[in-house]
Amino acid sequence: MSKPTILVTGGAGYIGSHAVLALYDAGWPVVVVDNLSNGSREVVPDEVPLIETDIGDAAAMRAVLKEHRVGAIMHFAGSIVVPESVTDPHFYYRNNTVASHALLGAAMEAGVRHLLFSSTAATYGAPETVPIDEDAPTRPINPYGWSKLMTEQMLRDVAATGAINYGALRYFNVAGADPKGRSGQIGKGATHLLKVACEAAVGKRSHVDVFGTDYPTPDGTCIRDYIHVADLAAAHVLALEALIADPAESFTFNCGYGRGTSVLEMLEMLDRVNGTPVKRVLGPRRAGDPPQLVAANRRLVERLGWQPRFADTGTIIESALSWERRLFQKEAAVCA
Numbered sequence: 001m002s003k004p005t006i007l008v009t010g011g012a013g014y015i016g017s018h019a020v021l022a023l024y025d026a027g028w029p030v031v032v033v034d035n036l037s038n039g040s041r042e043v044v045p046d047e048v049p050l051i052e053t054d055i056g057d058a059a060a061m062r063a064v065l066k067e068h069r070v071g072a073i074m075h076f077a078g079s080i081v082v083p084e085s086v087t088d089p090h091f092y093y094r095n096n097t098v099a100s101h102a103l104l105g106a107a108m109e110a111g112v113r114h115l116l117f118s119s120t121a122a123t124y125g126a127p128e129t130v131p132i133d134e135d136a137p138t139r140p141i142n143p144y145g146w147s148k149l150m151t152e153q154m155l156r157d158v159a160a161t162g163a164i165n166y167g168a169l170r171y172f173n174v175a176g177a178d179p180k181g182r183s184g185q186i187g188k189g190a191t192h193l194l195k196v197a198c199e200a201a202v203g204k205r206s207h208v209d210v211f212g213t214d215y216p217t218p219d220g221t222c223i224r225d226y227i228h229v230a231d232l233a234a235a236h237v238l239a240l241e242a243l244i245a246d247p248a249e250s251f252t253f254n255c256g257y258g259r260g261t262s263v264l265e266m267l268e269m270l271d272r273v274n275g276t277p278v279k280r281v282l283g284p285r286r287a288g289d290p291p292q293l294v295a296a297n298r299r300l301v302e303r304l305g306w307q308p309r310f311a312d313t314g315t316i317i318e319s320a321l322s323w324e325r326r327l328f329q330k331e332a333a334v335c336a
């Protein structure tokens with residue numbers, strides 16, 4: 001049977017572009033929609049159509065779905081910065097929840113029956129126990145987490161009518177870059193720890209701020225479960241296949257390795273990979289940060305047969321650093 005066309009929303013962004021590469025490498029026809037608010041054309045392969053539009057524009061989305069005879073959607077488009085969601089919650093509900101509602105409506109009208117959604121560990125809030133499994137209470141502690149949890153609920157209710165089936169993948173902290181160097185994190189005004197630290201390592205920044213050293217963790221800094229973006233992209237292809245194979249089944253899976261690394265441990269590992277230390281500035285806590293997020297990933301492994309290939313922390317950091325070096329050289333060449 002021939003493979004249906006997959007619409008990747010946010011496919012010019014960090015994780016979406018890696019999913020596009022994984023689909024493309026596996027021979028799926030792909031079309032990307034991205035409003036380029038935080039995406040870049042250069043990370044989308046030339047052969048993949050990129051339509052610059054907003055997913056909140058239901059009429060435009062209906063037209064794309066019909067014109068490209070889309071069979072399933074991978075929905076990455078959205079706003080992603082936790083502290084920004086605290087200062088501008090209205091925007092986060094609009095761009096994450098309201099825009100997803102419009103996209104879902106367009107999908108239902110166009111008869112698209114499968115949707116894979118980028119959800120987040122932020123739906124759990126500050127969990128009482130780690131590792132966190134998918135049945136843990138969902139009590140977000142920031143508007144970003146709520147905006148994603150509301151979208152999950154909408155998908156769950158619509159799927160219960162039989163109109164669609166969906167997969168919600170709750171990512172933990174995504175890091176690293178395509179092992180073949182075709183994509184990586186670009187994003188304007190980086191805020192993610194490893195991206196910021198790599199920018200400091202190549203000389204784009206003077207230092208890394210460490211947000212909070214008084215958390216109830218062994219070294220006082222926050223613990224996260226960093227997952228390589230290429231392993232995450234591979235999980236998406238498996239999840240897509242599962243959705244298409246069994247249209248009656250929907251699912252929610254954590255995506256992480258089940259391993260916690262503190263902010264200071266990440267920086268120490270970066271120093272080792274880079275060979276020279278980056279300067280740290282120890283500072284106060286950042287709003288909206290839970291102390292510890294580590295995934296229980298048994299469901300992803302058992303139900304999808306997911307086998308991570310790039311889990312080593314050094315490998316994650318090396319790929320992020322070599323991407324950052326390449327970006328830096330490119331920018332230097334443009335300025336010269």
Ligand SMILES: NC(=O)c1ccc[n+]([C@@H]2O[C@H](COP(=O)([O-])OP(=O)(O)OC[C@H]3O[C@@H](n4cnc5c(N)ncnc54)[C@H](O)[C@@H]3O)[C@@H](O)[C@H]2O)c1
Pocket residue numbers: 009010011012013014015016033034035036037038039040053054055056075076077078079080095099118119120121170171172173174175187
């Ligand atoms: N990066 C992480 O660690 C992480 C963790 C958990 C979940 N997620 C989720 O994964 C998804 C992708 O995140 P990312 O890190 O690749 O971010 P990103 O900003 O690199 O990618 C998001 C893309 O969506 C586009 N976009 C935003 N709003 C849009 C809209 N209304 N219409 C069309 N395009 C729009 C942006 O231009 C960008 O290219 C997001 O939904 C995010 O919430 C990310």
Ligand SMILES: O=c1ccn([C@@H]2O[C@H](COP(=O)(O)OP(=O)(O)O[C@H]3O[C@H](CO)[C@@H](O)[C@H](O)[C@H]3O)[C@@H](O)[C@H]2O)c(=O)[nH]1
Pocket residue numbers: 080081082120121122171172173174191192193194196208209210211212221222223224263286289293
């Ligand atoms: O310059 C920095 C940046 C971050 N941190 C800390 O590093 C940790 C990780 O922060 P960051 O990389 O910004 O990611 P999170 O805030 O944990 O959020 C990411 O991971 C979540 C899932 O765990 C996703 O939902 C979000 O979309 C994604 O941005 C946190 O303790 C931060 O306080 C610093 O100390 N200094």
